Amino acid sequence: MNQKEMAVDPLLPEPVQATPKRGVLLAGLIVAMLFAALDGTIVGTAIPRIVGELGGLSLMSWLTTAYMLTSTTIVPIAGKLADLFGRRVVYVSGLVIFIVGSALCGAAQTMEGLIWFRALQGLGGGIMMPLALIVIGDMFTGKERAKWQGVFGAIFGLASVIGPQVGGWIVDAVNWRWVFYINLPVGIVATVLIFIGLQSKRTEGPVKLDIGGMITLIVGVVSLLLALSFGGKDYAWDSWQIISLLGVALVFLIVFVLIESRTEEPILPMHLFKNRIFTIINGLGFLMTLGMFGAITFIPFYMQGVLGVSATDSGTVMTPMMISMIITSMLSGQLVYKVGIKPMMLTGMAIIMGSFGLLMTLSLDSSQYLAMSYLVLMGLGMGLVMPNITLALQEAFSKEELGVVTSSSQFFRNMGGTFGVAILGSVLNHHSTQLLNEKLVPVFQKLPAQVQGMLAPMKEMINTDPQGLYSMLFSPEALKKLPTLLQQQMVPVLKTTLVDSLYYVFFYGLLFAALGFVLVFFLGKINLTQDRKTAP
DSSP: OOHHHHHHOTTSOOOOOSSHHHHHHHHHHHHHHHHHHHHHHHHHHHHHHHHHHHOOGGGTTHHHHHHHHHHHHHHHHHHHHHHHHOHHHHHHHHHHHHHHHHHHHHHOOSHHHHHHHHHHHHHHHHHHHHHHHHHHHHHOOHHHHHHHHHHHHHHHHHHHHHHHHHHHHHHHHSOTTHHHHTHHHHHHHHHHHHHHHSOOOOOSSOOOOOHHHHHHHHHHHHHHHHHHHHBTTTBOTTSHHHHHHHHHHHHHHHHHHHHHTTOSSOSSOGGGGGSHHHHHHHHHHHHHHHHHHHHHHHHHIIIIIISOOOHHHHHHTHHHHHHHHHHHHHHHHHHHHHHOHHHHHHHHHHHHHHHHHHHTTOOTTOOHHHHHHHHHHHHHHHHHHHHHHHHHHHHHSOGGGHHHHHHHHHHHHHHHHHHHHHHHHHHHHHHHHHHHHHHHHHHHHHSOGGGHHHHHHHHHHHHHOHHHHHGGGGOHHHHHTSOHHHHHHHHHHHHHHHHHHHHHHHHHHHHHHHHHHHHHHTOOOOOOOOSOOOOO
């Protein structure tokens, strides 16, 4: 697309190529953002093939967990390092780490090795994602910044839409290793473009690293994320493993706060939390992603378990939601300058609340397309809020703190998503256990003696792993192995209790969205600047 075309396209910001380097930098940012975001979605399609070749079925979840742990933990550290050492050295380092991690993942010969390499890849990804938004914040202010934040939000949404299809095509056409190898040529191109286009700037004078803050943050956040990831699934919430992890997290995060309050160059300055905009915006980001994952994580339970949609088709249900988010992300960059950040966020959160309210009405008789329409509504709301979270912080703080405040936004949203999966998963399990004991156990007691033997493990799952019991609804092959009488008696009850339990999941999602909506009312007016900053 040439400059003339860009200038007349109402969905894109005006051309910003004041110099050739600025155009090179923007191209590098787009390429880097796209391939980093794609990696989060294309790998999932390759996991069955990976397990088939390398084995290690019991370790499968670590392919996602390892990446999530490192990518989330490094975000605030990356933002601070970008402020201290300059954007280019940190961004390029993140790209190189990601490329090396991808190469090692593709060459892995064991599941254990692949998990460690995924952790390394996550370090690179956790540096890249916030740095792209930080650099955009450096390049523009006001109207232009709003437009480009919307564009980059749309790029992230696009990756979510095309990622599973790209991953499936790569796995089928070549093999699973190319899901990782594909990052090498694309990553090298992005690295070269960003290295050329991004000037090298850093703080003057000696750099003082907050080593104590880094160590305590890493230990505290990793322990907390592990507890949230394993609690209620691999281990009971009151088990010594989860209690120990939560205890370690609490101690180290308290020490982290004490260190940050006294050190000269803190990773996350505590004085930022005294700023109303910083606290409210990050609280909103946390609550929005916390509730949002109720829809994203558990809608497939409804689609597959209740409506009988295949796993492949269930995944495509999310596509309309992401497309609607892409549209409003780009439009919000145009509208926010006219109506303001606060009205835009209130509108977006109100739409998200409405979508959760509609999801609560889903029943055994609802159609796939009805559920998809509710998700489209949620996507519209997300697109109005998410780009403006970063924009609000960047407009409210000086350039010297841009890296810290931008990365904090990414960090709190990542944490909100992790908390959301854990909390709403526990809500689903709690109500499922209660309802299954009320409705399914009496059915079991009335069945003939010859099937009671196979019912014992199912009765245990009601109290320990109700989601595992629901997984039978996702597999027609597993159901066919059961006696016909047991199928006829059990399946209707499973579907009914699943719908009833999901009602509470979506209710809590609505509650979290409502808290975010109320929080926005306390947000002061944020003025969008109009002058253009010098490209970094």
